[in-house]
Amino acid sequence: xxxxxxxxxxxxxxxxxxxxxxxxxxxxxxxxxxxxxxxxxxxxxxxxxxxxxxxxxxxxxxxxxxxxxxxxxxxxxxxxxxxxxxxxxxxxxxxxxxxxxxxxxxxxxxx
Amino acid sequence: xxxxxxxxxxxxxxxxxxxxxxxxxxxxxxxxxxxxxxxxxxxxxxxxxxxxxxxxxxxxxxxxxxxxxxxxxxxxxxxxxxxxxxxxxxxxxxxxxxxxxxxxxxxxxxxxxx
Numbered sequence: 001x002x003x004x005x006x007x008x009x010x011x012x013x014x015x016x017x018x019x020x021x022x023x024x025x026x027x028x029x030x031x032x033x034x035x036x037x038x039x040x041x042x043x044x045x046x047x048x049x050x051x052x053x054x055x056x057x058x059x060x061x062x063x064x065x066x067x068x069x070x071x072x073x074x075x076x077x078x079x080x081x082x083x084x085x086x087x088x089x090x091x092x093x094x095x096x097x098x099x100x101x102x103x104x105x106x107x108x109x110x111x
Numbered sequence: 112x113x114x115x116x117x118x119x120x121x122x123x124x125x126x127x128x129x130x131x132x133x134x135x136x137x138x139x140x141x142x143x144x145x146x147x148x149x150x151x152x153x154x155x156x157x158x159x160x161x162x163x164x165x166x167x168x169x170x171x172x173x174x175x176x177x178x179x180x181x182x183x184x185x186x187x188x189x190x191x192x193x194x195x196x197x198x199x200x201x202x203x204x205x206x207x208x209x210x211x212x213x214x215x216x217x218x219x220x221x222x223x224x225x
Binding site: 031032036041046089103104 | 115142146151152153154155156159161169170201203208209211212213214215216217218219
């Protein structure tokens with residue numbers, strides 16, 4: 001069964017304290033892996049798509065990487081405005097164009 | 112501004128009273144989808160539509176209906192809501208129903224069924 005697991009569930013960082021969020025996945029063929037950011041009371045907002053193992057993408061303080069079993073979202077020198085829930089999703093090669101979402105990591109960055 | 116618009120944002124209703132949550136996108140997207148988000152369960156797909164008049168079930172379709180009569184609109188219908196349908200609902204769209212298309216989400220509808 002296709003599955004996405006994110007860890008940790010919640011993370012508290014001091015401003016400037018770098019860390020990584022993990023997304024491990026089990027799918028029967030990966031079409032793509034997505035990272036989204038979700039602020040309270042809002043819908044998820046797209047951050048990155050990764051297609052193949054070894055690929056990396058960066059945006060400001062965020063960097064996403066992909067291996068054959070997992071993806072990491074690295075946050076370098078975070079600021080309070082980076083506080084949000086970060087969602088990982090995969091699109092499997094089997095069946096329809098379905099997206100399978102993880103339960104997210106709630107990140108809180110303290111000033 | 113490119114966006115997915117859902118209405119209403121908040122809805123409190125009673126068991127059995129039919130309701131409709133509207134979703135509209137202004138990006139000429141072919142693919143639209145409905146999700147529900149529950150604590151500890153993440154986003155789960157209810158229904159999706161590859162194009163006008165083409166819809167199919169997602170992972171949790173029981174108790175829901177959809178229609179896609181126009182490209183821009185994809186309403187979610189609860190014919191006889193029950194308390195287990197209390198949830199946060201999101202509509203999403205993408206340019207095409209193709210591999211690796213990013214999803215654009217609406218702001219969500221918080222539904223409470225008493």
